[in-house]
Amino acid sequence: MAPNVDPAIIEALALDPAVTKIRSHGGSGFASTFKITSQVDGQDRNFFVKTGSGPESDLMFKGEHASLNAIHSSVPNFCPKSHAHGSMRDSRGKFFMVTDFLDLGSSAPGGSGDSLAKKLAKLHTTPAPIPEGFDKPMFGFPVTTCCGSTPQDNSWKDSWADFYANNRLRSILNAGVKSNGSDAELSSAVEKTASKVVPRLLGDDHLKGVTPVVIHGDLWSGNQGRGVIAGKGGSEEVVYDPSSVYGHSEYELGIMRMFGGFGSSFWKEYEILVPKAEPKAEWDDRVALYELYHHLNHWAMFGGGYRGGAMSIMKKLISKYG
DSSP states (O other), rough: TTTTOOHHHHHHOOOOOOEEEEEEEOOOOOSSSEEEEEEEEEEEEEEEEEEEEEHHHHHHHHHHHHHHHHHHHHHHGGSOOOEEEEOOSSSSSEEEEEEEEEEETTOSSSOOOOHHHHHHHHHSSSSSOOOTSSOOOOBOOSEEEEEEEEEEEOOSOOOOOHHIIIIIHHHHHHHHHHHOOOHHHHHHHHIIIIIIHHHHOOOOOSSSOHHHHHHHHOOOGGEEEEEEEETOOOOOOESOOOEEEOOOOTTTHHHHHHHHOOOHHHHHHHHHHOOOOOSSSGGHHHHHHHHHHHHHHHHHHHHHHHHHHHHHHHHHHHHHHH
């Protein structure tokens, strides 16, 4: 067997260890990353592997595995497929996730030619599947996902406003207080936003036509690019490193606006394909409300200046809707 290819990975992919090799490739803030070269059915095949230590890596990989495959099942040429995740056999306490290899930066001809806006619109207009034990699509996700290093509570909710207030805003406040200590002013603002602003802007009897769709969940410009997936076809607009949820399509737009990097042509095309929800006049405030979660999440992870961004958004929204 080639050195350093853990037997659990070989087994999960049903590879021949005699022709399988692994080497370091790229980088990640939360994991070690590798490229595996092997053969499948006599054809050369490459895979991408992330490894990490401890239960937090196991949790993160389970969430990313499910997220990638939720996106891939809706728009197959939009992200790599994830093939497996689990415990490494030769390295106690270490875990892995293995996906199709994404050749980022490739300009190979023969791709679909679909724009980022067109693919994201398809993702955001594909109805979520019905979860086991329910009779209709729900807001949430089958597993915990991590946005950065933050585990997210994705337990199923019938109401989007309920989900966003509790599973996102109140939940991330608790995580931030755990990391940074109590903050009475911030806590009061989050509670007022969750109890007053969220029902006013996102309430089931107010926001029209909200159905659960797949959300990438961490779609800033650093998690989007062009590349060839699994060595097949040409270069495509692609996304990666998701922390998905079945939610309101506009939720995706909060982090996209927070960090920028998506030009006016993207926004014009996307809005034609996925019109703003009614009432359209409140779209900017809804997107700001969704952006708030990511300011609070960055405050929970890094502290510092992100608190100010969160407070600024909440003061504006509370003054209008609180």
